[in-house]
Amino acid sequence: MTMLTALLLLQATPLPHAMPGEEAIDPYEVSPRNAGATPFEGEGMAKAFGGQGGIRRIVDRLVEDSYKDLVIGEIFQSHDRVRLSRTLFEQFCFILNAGCVYSGREMKSSHKDLGVTQRDLNRMVEILQRAMTAEGVSFQAQNRFLSKLAPMRRDVVER
Numbered sequence: 001m002t003m004l005t006a007l008l009l010l011q012a013t014p015l016p017h018a019m020p021g022e023e024a025i026d027p028y029e030v031s032p033r034n035a036g037a038t039p040f041e042g043e044g045m046a047k048a049f050g051g052q053g054g055i056r057r058i059v060d061r062l063v064e065d066s067y068k069d070l071v072i073g074e075i076f077q078s079h080d081r082v083r084l085s086r087t088l089f090e091q092f093c094f095i096l097n098a099g100c101v102y103s104g105r106e107m108k109s110s111h112k113d114l115g116v117t118q119r120d121l122n123r124m125v126e127i128l129q130r131a132m133t134a135e136g137v138s139f140q141a142q143n144r145f146l147s148k149l150a151p152m153r154r155d156v157v158e159r
């Protein structure tokens with residue numbers, strides 16, 4: 001096999017975790033560090049979120065409502081929703097210790113040049129809180145989870 005064929009093959013091969021319908025992206029190193037937070041210990045948080053089923057419904061609602069939101073919807077429009085739904089689910093599930101591997105990119109490069117403001121982040125947190133409440137997650141568990149996400153602010157907010 002020539003070098004060129006190998007390169008072409010590599011380009012055409014989807015990443016191992018990709019779902020059908022995801023757009024191709026440049027290769028990157030997969031690492032649990034990319035998730036931006038260490039997982040909770042024990043099963044308590046996973047249970048509080050209703051396991052993988054509950055996390056899936058929360059992420060689906062978060063993605064759905066973020067894309068159509070009047071404040072932040074525009075930032076998402078041109079981005080791959082299939083991939084975002086998958087990687088966000090993996091990230092939340094990993095951090096909540098509900099039995100997933102995070103295979104997405106790290107937070108800084110994922111949000112580079114999106115121009116996300118503190119106001120946008122606040123809005124996304126509100127949408128997430130609504131989704132968690134709809135799933136019956138206690139406020140104590142919601143706040144514990146939000147505290148894990150809080151330090152990611154420095155990688156997400158650019159202005």
Ligand code: HEM
Binds near residue numbers: 076088116149
């Ligand atoms: C702590 C809060 C946040 C977390 C945990 C988070 C998490 C993620 C994850 C896991 C990805 C996918 C990475 C990948 O494709 O490999 C992503 C991408 C993205 N995020 Fe966030 N995000 C946060 C805040 C925000 C905010 C506030 C906005 C906009 C209002 C935003 C907009 C986006 C967009 C548009 C993408 C897609 C980028 C692309 O297609 O290259 N994110 N985010």
